[in-house]
Amino acid sequence: MSLWRETRGSGPDLVLLHGWGLSSGIWGAFAERLTAHYRVTLIDLPGLGRSAPAGDMSLMAVVDALLDRAPEAAHWLGWSLGGQLALAVAERAPERVRSLSLIAANPCFVARDDWPCAMVPEVYDAFVASLDGNETRTLQRFTALQTRGSTTARDELKRLKSVLAAAEPQALAPALRLLESDLRPALAGLNIPLQLILGAADQLVPVELATRAEGVNSRLVVHILEQSAHLPFVSHSEDVLIMLNALISEVDSVDAAR
Template sequence: MSLWTETRGYGPELVLLHGWGLSSEIWGEFADRLSERYRVTLIDLPGLGRSVPAGDMSLHAVVQSLLEVAPEQAHWVGWSLGGQLALAVAEHAPERVKSLSLVASNPCFVARDDWPCAMAPEVFGAFVDSLADNEAKTLQRFAALQTRGSDSARDELKRLKSVIVNTAPEALAAALMLLESDLRKGLAGIRCPVQLILGAEDQLVPVSLAANVSRLNQHLDVWVLERGAHLPFISHADQVLQALNSLTGNTEGVNAAG
């Protein structure tokens, strides 16, 4: 599969992976700020944004496509679905991942009997069905859920609506099914520095996830941002940058306030 990429900035290599139904344009100003300290590679996920749809949208195939366009070694930052995919990359090719930042991302997005801190299966199933019936309405509903509870909900919703992709429903559906992946084993076994950044008001990735992931990996560094929802890199950009710079060790000249 052919993936669209863009590289900007100078410094340590860093990869940014966006979430479902969007493109790398969602990173906006946050990517610009990162490029002042990192050499940033933005990637549009398969079938989303400027990347063409792929026939094989299995998790393994998507991971392989990401590795083909990513730097040989890099710090990886994944938001939402992008976090799951970055985690899958780290599990499959640990030598390629120097550190891993999971932003509003759940290693097991859909709840299981032993993993209640996730989206209920019936809610996820309703999204799948709704997408088949009315793509535009489903994307708008998904956008509204992502911003609910945030102090900057209006700005976040405006940003989401400007970036929501216009693509074939079958490509959106295939990407949506990647959210069913269970990557808890990968998180438990990861050896590189890893952090999880959560919004306390997130309606898609509940803050109760913090305690559960800490039991999976006691070395995981968890940040919980009060009054943040599903887009903390917009609502709490300074804090997310601080967390990321701390993880990567790229802290020279960083203002610790925030």
Template sequence: MKGIYHESFGSPEKPALVLLHGWGMSSAIWSSLLPALTQSFYVTVIDLPGLGRSQGSDDITLESMALQVAAVVEQPACWLGWSLGGMLAIQVAALFPEKVTGLISVASNPCFVQKEGWSSAMDAAVYRQFKAALAASPDKTLARFAMLQIQGGEAAKAILKQVKTVLDSSKPSHLMSTLALLDNDLRAALSQLSCPVLHIYGEVDGLVPVSTLSAVSAMNPQHQVVCFKGAGHLPFLSSPEAFLQTLQAFTQTFMQTQNKNG
């Protein structure tokens, strides 16, 4: 689709894996993982509409974003989304179940902002304050956001440098409108997904509380959940080997199941 940056790596003969990054970032966040991932997968990275190198609009919705990213992926694939990308992956799976063989959410929350009956999320007042700060001072707020992502995580200094590099190169065009997408509530959509689902959380994530793990597990006991000890909001960067092993184990399991059923 015109205006949506996407690029594929590896052999098209391998199982397809789509990577969706988080708010304020770009697909460059996956760069260090691509050499290992392409050994097992045909990887497609996408810059979310309004972020990175993709065009966007101020009236974008999570549903319209899902329509745009789904349009650039032709074959059924496992969709992996980090943070906001995890919410988007849920929306894609809900709208296009035939395109999603499996779903992996990383440091994500189906309901990112606290609502009645859902305390395992960011405080609504904190979210509003962040939006106000972003409108007033975007550069300063993005720098603070980078620090929040590595908060508590291991190997923080090296990861912070990588995150800042991605933020500096992303030049997102629609920060405010895409930030508003985090106020969506996808709990119902997530609970109804029929594809295999894996949720990965960081033990000391400063943006998605680890209590989300048990809350999500209660929604659908068939979903797999993993918590990376000592990891913050970027478990795929702080614990890359464990992350890749977890990804391999999960995808092999549901691929074998699909083969038996097929």
């Protein structure tokens, strides 16, 4: 599996992973701001953006491909599906993840009997089924859900539509299936600095996740941004930058003192 990668800027290594149906282009100006302080590595997920579709789209195969393209030791930032994958990376190779920041990500995206703070299985299954011959309509519905309730919904929708065009239709369903992974055990076992940033108005990752996630790992620091939906790094970019910088600075300071 060969994944497209681009590295920009200088400073501590920081890997950015995007969400479903999109590419690294979704980070836009947010990534550019990060390059002033970090050596940013952008990776497109299989079949999305500039990465070719992969025959094996199992979670572990994708994780191994990400590790092949990532720096030896880096801070990781994952949004939505990218957050789940970053969580899986941290579980598989904790020595390569200096800190983990999750944005609008759920360790168990599809609801279970013991995890109601997630997408209802019937809604998720409907998304999967609608991809068969209706990719455009499905993506349009998905983008609408991501922006609903945000104070910057119009700007977010414009950004999403400009990046969606890069998605390979044949890669959408296998990538969506990755969201079925239950990574709560991965979150529970992590012993690295980590944080979760949620939008209070998010229609895909409910804010009720906060308490549940904290119960899985007491090291997890949760931030909730009011009037933000599924793209806090667009609607509240300054707040997200402050949170990210604070976590990374704390880790780097501890490392420097050793």
